[in-house]
Amino acid sequence: MNIIVLVIIAVTCIISYMGLNNIQLFEKYKFNINAINSKKEYIRLVSSAFLHADFMHLFFNMLSLYFFQGVVIHFFGSIGFLIIYFGSMILGNLFSLLIYKNQPWYSAIGASGAVSGIIFASIAMAPNEISVNFLPGWLFGTLYFGYSVYMMLNPKQWDNLGHSAHLGGAFFGLVFSIAMHPDLAINNFLYLGIMSLPLLYLSYEIFVKKKIG
Known part of the structure; x- marks a missing residue:
């Protein structure tokens, strides 16, 4: 595994563990609409991706990152991986900030946006070369996206995960991939189209039916 990916996974695991055992740390760095808009605590756009709701949430995100990072590193290199990971993370949280702007209480955590960008970028390059379970x-x-969209449209009181960040993160990963390797992305358009269906439905619910926000 690439050393940069290993460091990101290790740091995420350490900070997530600290957050699960320190409620002050968790509250200070999680994604929160009011803290970002009113108090200008923009660090939360990044720090929230290193916190997770529980060990299963952490495991699922890091396992997904592990499976899909290899293709991204192969086609885009370490710098490209970092651009996709952090670009997807930030854009995903900015998207959440936009759609929940009228809900100052809204909070979320998790690397979902960043991982979504990595997944979409890898599928754009090599949809059949990766196998997960x-x-x-x-x-x-x-x-992965279908479950996230369902949970976002059917929120549970106990759910504190950043499902909305998937859309912004996936969008960044896809656009970056098309910009860097347009021929490969176009060749794999069918797979990308299928994988986009849950996110397209989410877009419809947000922008047409105004169900969220």
Whole structure:
């Protein structure tokens, strides 16, 4: 595994563990609409991605990152990986900031936006070369986004995950991939289209039906 990816996973695990055992730290650095808009605490756009709701949430995000990072490193290099990871993270949280701007109480945590960008970028390059639990990468990605969209549209009181960040993160990963390798992305358009279906439905619910925000 690339050393940069290893460091990100290690740092995320350490900070997530600290946050789960220190409520003050967790509250200070989680994504929160009021803290960002009113108090200008923009560090939360990044710090929230290093916090997780529980060990299962952390494991699922880091496992997804582990499976998909190799293709991204291969096609975009370490610098490209960092651009996609942090670009998707920030854009995903900015998107959450936009759609929840009228809900100052809204909070979220997790690396979902960043991981979404990595997943979309890898599928754009090599949809069938990745296998996750015997599932082809593009199918796993579709299920990953489908679950996130369902949870976002059917929020649970106990759910504090940043599902909305998936859309912004996925968008950044896809656009970056097309910009860097347009021929490959176009060749894999069918897989990207299938994987985009949950996110397209989410866009419809947000921008047409105004169900969220």
